[in-house]
Amino acid sequence: MAPSPYFFLVIFLGVALVFPVLPLVLAWMWRRFFQPPKPGAAKNATYECGIESLGEAQIQFHSQFYLYAIIFLIFDVESIFLIPFAVAFTGLPFGAFVAILVFLLLLLEGLVWAWSKGCLTWAK
Amino acid sequence: MSEPIDQNLKSELQKQGIWVTSMQELYNWGRKNSIWPLQFGLACCAIEMIATAASRYDLARFGGEVFRPSPRQADLMIVAGTVTKKMAPQIVRLYNQMPDPKYVISMGACAISGGPFKQGYNVLKGIDRYIPVDVYIPGCPPRPEALLHAFMELQRKIDEQKLTGANKAPHLQADRPSEFPVPAFGAHDLEPPANPDLFHPPVSERLSG
Numbered sequence: 001m002a003p004s005p006y007f008f009l010v011i012f013l014g015v016a017l018v019f020p021v022l023p024l025v026l027a028w029m030w031r032r033f034f035q036p037p038k039p040g041a042a043k044n045a046t047y048e049c050g051i052e053s054l055g056e057a058q059i060q061f062h063s064q065f066y067l068y069a070i071i072f073l074i075f076d077v078e079s080i081f082l083i084p085f086a087v088a089f090t091g092l093p094f095g096a097f098v099a100i101l102v103f104l105l106l107l108l109e110g111l112v113w114a115w116s117k118g119c120l121t122w123a124k
Numbered sequence: 125m126s127e128p129i130d131q132n133l134k135s136e137l138q139k140q141g142i143w144v145t146s147m148q149e150l151y152n153w154g155r156k157n158s159i160w161p162l163q164f165g166l167a168c169c170a171i172e173m174i175a176t177a178a179s180r181y182d183l184a185r186f187g188g189e190v191f192r193p194s195p196r197q198a199d200l201m202i203v204a205g206t207v208t209k210k211m212a213p214q215i216v217r218l219y220n221q222m223p224d225p226k227y228v229i230s231m232g233a234c235a236i237s238g239g240p241f242k243q244g245y246n247v248l249k250g251i252d253r254y255i256p257v258d259v260y261i262p263g264c265p266p267r268p269e270a271l272l273h274a275f276m277e278l279q280r281k282i283d284e285q286k287l288t289g290a291n292k293a294p295h296l297q298a299d300r301p302s303e304f305p306v307p308a309f310g311a312h313d314l315e316p317p318a319n320p321d322l323f324h325p326p327v328s329e330r331l332s333g
Contacts, residue, residue: 036224036225036295036296038224038295038302040220040302041303042217042220042221042303042306043220043221043222043223043302043303045221047194047195047196047221049214049218050213050215050218050221051214052217
């Protein structure tokens with residue numbers, strides 16, 4: 001009986017499992033039997049380029065930063081959409097034109113909001 | 125310590141095409157030919173270090189081209205340049221974070237003694253005040269050939285390390301420390317100014333008359 005044409009997939013699966021797991025097991029065994037066991041406080045500490053780590057890694061940003069998010073959307077993300085819009089301008093159907101106008105209006109509203117909040121005045 | 129294999133027998137066997145080795149030789153041979161340095165430079169010596177690693181001088185011929193950006197993967201710390209007192213605690217902490225076995229090359233006059241900035245208020249007068257140094261290279265800055273020479277000296281040093289016995293390699297001795305105290309910033313200097321367990325400068329007697 002001829003072997004199944006998909007038999008090589010099983011072989012591949014086996015190779016795909018053994019190939020990464022075997023070096024890991026060998027490395028673990030090497031560590032287990034040959035590593036000079038000298039742990040320490042600094043050695044087990046978080047690596048931050050030689051500086052002692054300070055505080056928690058899981059910090060939350062305050063909701064006050066929403067103004068930065070609006071400004072980022074207006075001046076950074078908008079340009080990503082505007083450049084392809086400008087390139088494909090002549091070939092656009094009417095629906096797409098309206099869609100990008102709505103998008104621009106929404107961002108314009110954000111700009112007006114940020115302006116009225118005084119975000120665009122340079123802090124002295 | 126007597127050699128585990130008789131050298132005459134070994135060379136005799138080698139003529140017959142049989143290569144005999146010991147675990148210690150194999151271990152040292154492997155380690156000395158893949159020394160991974162920690163990737164950082166402090167001052168102008170770092171430019172020479174970069175030149176050593178680049179194609180013209182090619183540190184890769186000695187197995188030391190894999191500069192690691194993390195101390196977890198590094199075997200060798202090349203202190204390349206002026207160690208300011210601001211930087212010294214970080215250097216010691218990075219050394220502490222390297223896994224054993226670890227080696228230090230003190231590259232250039234500054235790393236050895238403070239060099240031309242020895243009289244300066246902000247320069248550490250030699251990194252060997254806080255961490256043990258294996259090879260010193262004089263020069264300001266040392267040429268890449270000098271760093272290659274230091275690297276080969278380190279390889280020779282690794283080759284002579286013993287795996288067993290009373291004078292086995294320091295990283296295998298349980299009572300030898302792997303971490304050294306990190307100095308703190310004091311009011312006028314680092315506290316302490318040197319590690320007294322480590323720093324034993326030679327006392328030179330002045331000739332009278």
